[in-house]
Amino acid sequence: MSALPHTPPAVPRINPERLWASLMELASLGATPKGGVCRLALTDLDRQGRDRVVGWLREAGCEIRIDAIGNVFGIRAGQRGNGMDGEGPDARPCDDPAGLPVAIGSHVDTQPTGGRFDGNYGVLAGVEVIRALNDAGLQTARPICVAIWTNEEGTRFTPVMMGSGVYAGAFPLDHCLAQVDREGIRVDRALADIGYAGRDSAPRFAAYFEPHIEQGPVLEAEGITIGAVEGALGQRWFDATVTGQDAHAGPTPLPMRRDALLAAARMVQVVRTIATDAPDYARGTVGQLFVHPNSRNVIPGRVEFTVDLRNARDETLDTMVSQLRAEAARIAREERVEIDLREVVYFPPCAFDPQLVAGIERHAARLGHPVRRLASGAGHDAVYVARTCPTAMIFVPCEGGISHNEIENAQPADIAAGAAVLLGAVLDAAAR
Amino acid sequence: MSALPHTPPAVPRINPERLWASLMELASLGATPKGGVCRLALTDLDRQGRDRVVGWLREAGCEIRIDAIGNVFGIRAGQRGNGMDGEGPDARPCDDPAGLPVAIGSHVDTQPTGGRFDGNYGVLAGVEVIRALNDAGLQTARPICVAIWTNEEGTRFTPVMMGSGVYAGAFPLDHCLAQVDREGIRVDRALADIGYAGRDSAPRFAAYFEPHIEQGPVLEAEGITIGAVEGALGQRWFDATVTGQDAHAGPTPLPMRRDALLAAARMVQVVRTIATDAPDYARGTVGQLFVHPNSRNVIPGRVEFTVDLRNARDETLDTMVSQLRAEAARIAREERVEIDLREVVYFPPCAFDPQLVAGIERHAARLGHPVRRLASGAGHDAVYVARTCPTAMIFVPCEGGISHNEIENAQPADIAAGAAVLLGAVLDAAAR
Numbered sequence: 001m002s003a004l005p006h007t008p009p010a011v012p013r014i015n016p017e018r019l020w021a022s023l024m025e026l027a028s029l030g031a032t033p034k035g036g037v038c039r040l041a042l043t044d045l046d047r048q049g050r051d052r053v054v055g056w057l058r059e060a061g062c063e064i065r066i067d068a069i070g071n072v073f074g075i076r077a078g079q080r081g082n083g084m085d086g087e088g089p090d091a092r093p094c095d096d097p098a099g100l101p102v103a104i105g106s107h108v109d110t111q112p113t114g115g116r117f118d119g120n121y122g123v124l125a126g127v128e129v130i131r132a133l134n135d136a137g138l139q140t141a142r143p144i145c146v147a148i149w150t151n152e153e154g155t156r157f158t159p160v161m162m163g164s165g166v167y168a169g170a171f172p173l174d175h176c177l178a179q180v181d182r183e184g185i186r187v188d189r190a191l192a193d194i195g196y197a198g199r200d201s202a203p204r205f206a207a208y209f210e211p212h213i214e215q216g217p218v219l220e221a222e223g224i225t226i227g228a229v230e231g232a233l234g235q236r237w238f239d240a241t242v243t244g245q246d247a248h249a250g251p252t253p254l255p256m257r258r259d260a261l262l263a264a265a266r267m268v269q270v271v272r273t274i275a276t277d278a279p280d281y282a283r284g285t286v287g288q289l290f291v292h293p294n295s296r297n298v299i300p301g302r303v304e305f306t307v308d309l310r311n312a313r314d315e316t317l318d319t320m321v322s323q324l325r326a327e328a329a330r331i332a333r334e335e336r337v338e339i340d341l342r343e344v345v346y347f348p349p350c351a352f353d354p355q356l357v358a359g360i361e362r363h364a365a366r367l368g369h370p371v372r373r374l375a376s377g378a379g380h381d382a383v384y385v386a387r388t389c390p391t392a393m394i395f396v397p398c399e400g401g402i403s404h405n406e407i408e409n410a411q412p413a414d415i416a417a418g419a420a421v422l423l424g425a426v427l428d429a430a431a432r
Numbered sequence: 433m434s435a436l437p438h439t440p441p442a443v444p445r446i447n448p449e450r451l452w453a454s455l456m457e458l459a460s461l462g463a464t465p466k467g468g469v470c471r472l473a474l475t476d477l478d479r480q481g482r483d484r485v486v487g488w489l490r491e492a493g494c495e496i497r498i499d500a501i502g503n504v505f506g507i508r509a510g511q512r513g514n515g516m517d518g519e520g521p522d523a524r525p526c527d528d529p530a531g532l533p534v535a536i537g538s539h540v541d542t543q544p545t546g547g548r549f550d551g552n553y554g555v556l557a558g559v560e561v562i563r564a565l566n567d568a569g570l571q572t573a574r575p576i577c578v579a580i581w582t583n584e585e586g587t588r589f590t591p592v593m594m595g596s597g598v599y600a601g602a603f604p605l606d607h608c609l610a611q612v613d614r615e616g617i618r619v620d621r622a623l624a625d626i627g628y629a630g631r632d633s634a635p636r637f638a639a640y641f642e643p644h645i646e647q648g649p650v651l652e653a654e655g656i657t658i659g660a661v662e663g664a665l666g667q668r669w670f671d672a673t674v675t676g677q678d679a680h681a682g683p684t685p686l687p688m689r690r691d692a693l694l695a696a697a698r699m700v701q702v703v704r705t706i707a708t709d710a711p712d713y714a715r716g717t718v719g720q721l722f723v724h725p726n727s728r729n730v731i732p733g734r735v736e737f738t739v740d741l742r743n744a745r746d747e748t749l750d751t752m753v754s755q756l757r758a759e760a761a762r763i764a765r766e767e768r769v770e771i772d773l774r775e776v777v778y779f780p781p782c783a784f785d786p787q788l789v790a791g792i793e794r795h796a797a798r799l800g801h802p803v804r805r806l807a808s809g810a811g812h813d814a815v816y817v818a819r820t821c822p823t824a825m826i827f828v829p830c831e832g833g834i835s836h837n838e839i840e841n842a843q844p845a846d847i848a849a850g851a852a853v854l855l856g857a858v859l860d861a862a863a864r
Contacts, residue, residue, distance in 0.1 A: 216683025249717035249740050250809025251648025265700035285681035287728045296719045296738045306728045308681050377682025
């Protein structure tokens with residue numbers, strides 16, 4: 001048999017300069033003297049940022065929908081429609097699964113001393129995908145949606161990842177609308193003030209992609225351009241208190257001591273050892289530690305510290321916690337102190353969609369970009385969105401792994417590479 | 433040969449009830465609601481305490497001398513005189529070594545939340561020895577002197593052990609007179625205000641004894657009444673800084689971390705191990721530790737902590753410090769951090785007089801009190817006085833080893849036992 005003749009499809013390509021220019025233009029809104037960005041959620045600067053992106057989406061032919069928590073959806077219609085049944089505020093997500101859009105999203109709010117890329121990159125990579133499709137004159141089968149999630153950073157209002165959490169049903173809408181900032185301003189009031197208290201229902205997605213800077217050091221250190229993110233680590237956080245006995249450092253012989261800091265120091269090492277010995281992207285960190293009375297010549301009678309355990313698998317996380325409790329009991333016995341462990345936070349692990357992750361790897365390889373699988377150690381909107389549809393993230397390197405900092409930086413070539421891989425993966429998903 | 437007939441000497445005995453009553457009366461000056469004492473150096477309460485003891489010494493027939501730093505000396509003349517050549521402010525320590533007094537002393541200033549026994553016991557045990565000699569109508573060969581040293585605690589004015597330090601030539605007088613409290617009041621002004629800016633020269637001593645509560649747990653735990661103190665531990669104090677790299681606890685894999693707290697935790701254990709493995713009453717303590725940025729999900733980039741090493745022998749202390757530096761270098765290398773160790777304090781070890789220490793043991797045994805040798809882990813006026821004459825300390829148990837605390841407590845029987853041993857040791861020294 002001879003090969004069938006076929007017409008190559010139009011090949012859209014992202015425009016690296018345009019993407020970078022949009023990133024820098026958005027970064028100018030709330031720019032700090034040190035080169036970062038301060039654009040807290042639902043402030044007037046956040047309005048300016050949203051307005052800028054919404055303007056670009058409208059220029060690119062997207063229909064804009066805004067839901068009650070202020071999430072913004074810019075929809076480029078596909079051959080199968082715009083992802084909604086009906087018009088305007090009365091429109092509902094379409095009944096036909098084949099008509100659901102492929103979405104790309106992240107956030108445009110920042111930390112008080114935030115950088116230019118965190119969140120903003122994901123949104124603008126989505127804008128660039130739509131611009132590239134327009135340039136190529138290509139209408140995909142499914143619609144394409146760019147999502148801006150409200151208040152991902154959680155700096156002004158808690159909880160973090162508020163918009164995507166409401167979208168995914170993790171938080172009740174009314175609860176979030178009633179949250180207040182330090183000045184007592186409610187979320188619903190702040191949304192209305194900046195013109196983003198929407199009434200549209202949100203679209204459902206066939207698939208969701210979130211490009212993001214890694215916010216960690218792995219890709220840069222290994223010389224890899226694309227991280228195909230397999231999922232986000234589950235987290236179990238503890239508050240620990242060690243109670244021993246204050247005593248004068250001079251007259252108290254070593255065997256008679258009940259030194260809370262010595263016991264805590266052993267626990268700090270235990271946390272590291274447990275994580276080192278565990279599989280599945282295990283992490284273990286003691287980030288905070290307070291000594292009482294914290295005086296040079298007094299044996300510490302009480303130490304408080306935190307434990308942050310993370311893992312990609314819940315079962316492994318359980319094992320790590322069991323080890324932590326067993327070691328705490330052993331050290332308490334040996335050092336004649338009490339060690340109290342109280343669990344304060346649990347985020348379950350989130351596994352992204354294997355097919356989408358494999359697609360990201362495939363497109364990276366096709367484009368000649370070194371790629372490796374990673375887990376996201378931090379939270380992202382994608383973690384909540386993954387509860388509603390197949391989801392994946394694309395990481396690109398950031399300088400020194402530094403983020404949530406005004407010196408956060410990324411290279412234009414990496415930014416472009418991530419968007420190109422995104423475009424390929426989106427086209428696949430939009431054709432299915 | 434038949435034994436020579438001999439006349440037993442008058443046998444003075446201390447009066448336990450009188451000693452206890454004096455302690456409680458002195459403790460009423462500055463008494464706190466929780467049962468402790470607040471009588472800071474050179475305050476009006478300190479004046480009241482000094483006046484009360486000086487009154488008791490005068491009643492007991494002592495001549496009072498006050499030197500320029502406010503140290504008080506109550507001298508009971510012996511067969512060989514009053515320890516001075518000349519009269520009044522012009523008197524100088526006598527030229528004849530055989531005429532020098534045997535002294536008993538300590539301090540009557542307290543910590544802000546101090547106890548009833550620290551310092552006060554040593555002074556009042558001295559007063560009781562003089563009263564007991566008076567009761568027995570016994571004149572010793574050498575004079576007996578009770579010393580009250582100015583500002584031992586160092587709470588209001590630094591340095592600590594100011595009065596005994598000036599006496600021993602460790603601090604220049606003018607430097608100490610010019611020290612100020614938090615309100616800017618100078619020592620010389622405060623001395624004049626309470627009437628203790630003296631002009632007398634201080635006596636020199638043939639021997640010095642300082643009874644004191646142990647301020648540690650050993651005697652109580654071992655059921656021993658008398659500690660024959662061999663000396664005071666030398667001390668070497670360090671400020672340590674560990675510099676690693678702040679990083680987000682989620683995205684940063686374990687092998688890429690430069691965790692300052694993990695390195696500091698290993699150092700805390702090293703300090704304990706070095707002390708555990710060393711002879712000569714070794715102690716090692718990390719009492720103070722600060723973590724930066726001290727946030728639950730940030731790997732600590734900097735930790736500051738203190739190291740307090742103590743030992744009875746300078747050579748052993750040197751070895752401990754060498755081990756500390758070597759271990760710091762090893763841990764810094766392994767954890768890829770910097771560890772900076774700066775020595776901030778050095779007190780040399782102080783060995784007390786072997787003959788006096790043996791005499792304390794002998795008298796404890798004679799009186800049926802369990803006795804053991806100890807080192808003083810803390811500083812005392814005796815450490816400075818030991819630079820000028822043969823010196824020893826007598827420790828008695830204190831409840832739970834607790835001191836510098838309003839709940840500081842001691843048993844009347846132990847207080848009496850310490851004074852009885854003191855009396856025996858003083859009589860020996862005063863006869864030599």
